[in-house]
Amino acid sequence: MTALRDIEVVVFDILGTLVDESGGLRAAIRAALPTPSDDASVSALLTVWQQHHEREQHRIEQGRRAYANTATLDAEAAQQVADRAGLTDPATISRLATAGRRLPPWPDSVAGLERLTRHYPVLGLSNASRTTLLRLNAHAGLRWHQALSAEAASAYKPAPEVYQLAIDAAGCPPQRVLMVAAHAWDLRGAQAQGMRTAYVRRPVGDPPTSSDRFDWEFNGLSELVSALTEK
Known part of the structure; x- marks a missing residue:
């Protein structure tokens, strides 16, 4: 060895x-929500984000999706979180999509x-x-x-x-x-x-x-x- x-x-x-990563994303999701939310609700939305990444990266690995970088996957995940949480403000969703930079x-x-x-x-x-x-x-x-x-x-x-x-x-x-x-x-x-x-x-x-x-x-x-x- x-x-x-x-x-x-x-x-x-x-x-x-x-x-x-998970702590930073959790904070970004919490900040995007229009009203204070409990930890369980934020955790559920974080799971939505993480599962999207895992699923899509697996599809790319299997050749069932063309390669897309994490910026693309982040934008998709942010939209899924927004849809689940009822977020509609474009600026808020756009900032959430770049949470991986912070x-x-x-x-x-x-x-x-x-x-x-x-x-x-x-x-x-x-x-x-x-x-x-x-x-x-x-x-x-x-x-x-x-x-x-x-x-x-x-x-x-x-x-x-x-x-x-x-x-x-x-x-x-x-x-x-x-x-x-x-x-x-x-x-x-x-x-x-x-x-x-x-x-x-x-x-x-x-x-x-x-x-x-x-x-x-x-x-x-x-x-x-x-x-x-x-x-």
């Missing part, structure tokens, strides 16, 4: 791993990336569209040496061609590239392409199962950065 000292490039998932970083993300970029080339690899990723990075204050959108591959993770974007950009063997994510499904995809894997625990995400064998697991970004920089 590759040791941490052999890692040359670090690649981060962004949505859910470095920014609180997701808050987890408390350790900005400082952790800042520290790590002094020691390693660091890439972001996200399913977010190019424009969404640009605005999100600026809003959250995430520092990268390069941020890659799956839009360049016209696919969504865990499609192999998305991870290949990062491997090609790294310019080194995949076993020297570390993929970091809070989602086991994402790490499985990277692992299948020969990348090393590190799971970072977040309040929400997709934790490893008993059958997963990732290279490393950390309780937070600070723990991972310390392991990489103090080895």
Whole structure:
């Protein structure tokens, strides 16, 4: 197994791993509603949004829909939420559709990336569209040496061609590239392409199962950065 000292490039998932995607979307939905709503109602609308993304990305993966980037899927999801909630104001719906550009970083993300970029080339690899990723990075204050959108591959993770974007950009063997994510499904995809894997625990995400064998697991970004920089 590759040791941490052999890692040359670090690649981060962004949505859910470095920014609180569900929390940010929940806040945006709550702000769009014309009257105060209870948590259960907001959660139900968030589920509408998330299920639309999951369903449409799955259709794209199966070839039942042509590729559409997340900006398109966000606009569709926002309209579905609006229809369910009875929202009719175009400006409110339009702002909701761009909520993915304004997701808050987890408390350790900005400082952790800042520290790590002094020691390693660091890439972001996200399913977010190019424009969404640009605005999100600026809003959250995430520092990268390069941020890659799956839009360049016209696919969504865990499609192999998305991870290949990062491997090609790294310019080194995949076993020297570390993929970091809070989602086991994402790490499985990277692992299948020969990348090393590190799971970072977040309040929400997709934790490893008993059958997963990732290279490393950390309780937070600070723990991972310390392991990489103090080895």
